[in-house]
Amino acid sequence: MKPAAFAYVRPKDWPRALQLVAEGARAGAGTQSLGPLLNLRLAQPGTIVDLRHLPGFSGISQRGGGVRIGAGTTHAAIEDGAVPGRTGEIMAAVARRIAYRPVRNRGTIGGSLAHADPAGDWVAVLPALGATAIALGPGGERRIPAVRFVSGIFETALGADELLCAIEVPVLPAEARWGHWKFCRKPGEFSKATACVLSVPAHPPRAVLAALDAPPLVVEDASALLADPATEAPHIVAHIAELTELTDWRRALAETALRRAVAAAVGS
Numbered sequence: 598m599k600p601a602a603f604a605y606v607r608p609k610d611w612p613r614a615l616q617l618v619a620e621g622a623r624a625g626a627g628t629q630s631l632g633p634l635l636n637l638r639l640a641q642p643g644t645i646v647d648l649r650h651l652p653g654f655s656g657i658s659q660r661g662g663g664v665r666i667g668a669g670t671t672h673a674a675i676e677d678g679a680v681p682g683r684t685g686e687i688m689a690a691v692a693r694r695i696a697y698r699p700v701r702n703r704g705t706i707g708g709s710l711a712h713a714d715p716a717g718d719w720v721a722v723l724p725a726l727g728a729t730a731i732a733l734g735p736g737g738e739r740r741i742p743a744v745r746f747v748s749g750i751f752e753t754a755l756g757a758d759e760l761l762c763a764i765e766v767p768v769l770p771a772e773a774r775w776g777h778w779k780f781c782r783k784p785g786e787f788s789k790a791t792a793c794v795l796s797v798p799a800h801p802p803r804a805v806l807a808a809l810d811a812p813p814l815v816v817e818d819a820s821a822l823l824a825d826p827a828t829e830a831p832h833i834v835a836h837i838a839e840l841t842e843l844t845d846w847r848r849a850l851a852e853t854a855l856r857r858a859v860a861a862a863v864g865s
């Protein structure tokens with residue numbers, strides 16, 4: 598199928614882009630998810646606003662304890678080391694395993710988060726890293742912790758008159774330990790269960806379980822999981838399974854993903 602007809606607008610400044618969105622236009626970034634939605638006619642917007650030429654839409658800047666990543670920064674740029682330091686090493690390893698390079702050349706971190714596919718990689722990883730989503734609306738910027746950004750399946754905390762303009766990630770120390778496991782049948786397929794664990798000295802370790810047909814489940818203090826993954830992983834999975842009626846094989850994958858993410862974090 599081909600998309601229904603739509604108007605295409607390429608604004609050069611944010612106020613114009615925000616005005617169009619407030620009037621009901623659909624934002625477009627890398628179009629790696631929007632394109633299929635249009636082709637299948639699951640989305641039939643009257644107007645698409647191409648965000649890619651807005652000032653500061655992509656690129657990295659460091660501010661104090663955080664790194665600000667423009668929402669339009671591609672997975673490929675992150676894979677190639679655009680984000681500095683230990684945070685950048687972790688993010689590059691995640692980006693490298695998103696789809697294939699042609700998808701990564703166009704797909705953006707902001708588009709991925711705003712799309713809020715439960716199986717999306719950044720949807721799982723950004724809450725684990727302690728990231729903050731930066732929304733821009735008529736009243737200026739609004740900071741939304743990534744743990745609260747995805748509110749449902751394909752649903753976010755963005756207002757109808759807001760755009761995601763950036764994502765801020767903390768500068769992690771070199772000692773930060775990270776574990777990430779996702780179950781995909783083959784590269785480029787969406788995950789059937791994803792788990793991430795971040796352990797930073799002097800802070801409680803954080804764990805995230807995702808890609809289970811629900812928003813990610815964030816465990817802010819995962820000390821018990823790191824101490825005894827065999828006992829704790831089933832408890833965490835049971836919590837999310839209550840919400841989503843997971844089949845037995847998905848529960849098993851989720852438990853294993855958690856245990857492998859812990860093993861990677863402890864061993865890394």
Ligand SMILES: Cc1cc2nc3c(=O)[nH]c(=O)nc-3n(C[C@H](O)[C@H](O)[C@H](O)COP(=O)(O)OP(=O)(O)OC[C@H]3O[C@@H](n4cnc5c(N)ncnc54)[C@H](O)[C@@H]3O)c2cc1C
Nearest residue numbers: 624626627628629630631696704705708709711717718761
């Ligand atoms: C073959 C294939 C395999 C893939 N495999 C994976 C995978 O393994 N893991 C993974 O995580 N992803 C995967 N993806 C998805 C890919 O990562 C996309 O890049 C991502 O989901 C969407 O980013 P985008 O920039 O293309 O956004 P778009 O497709 O342009 O937009 C997606 C949605 O977000 C909205 N949007 C975009 N930008 C903004 C913004 N700044 N503010 C507000 N709303 C916005 C749009 O209106 C739309 O609703 C795959 C895609 C393909 C085609």
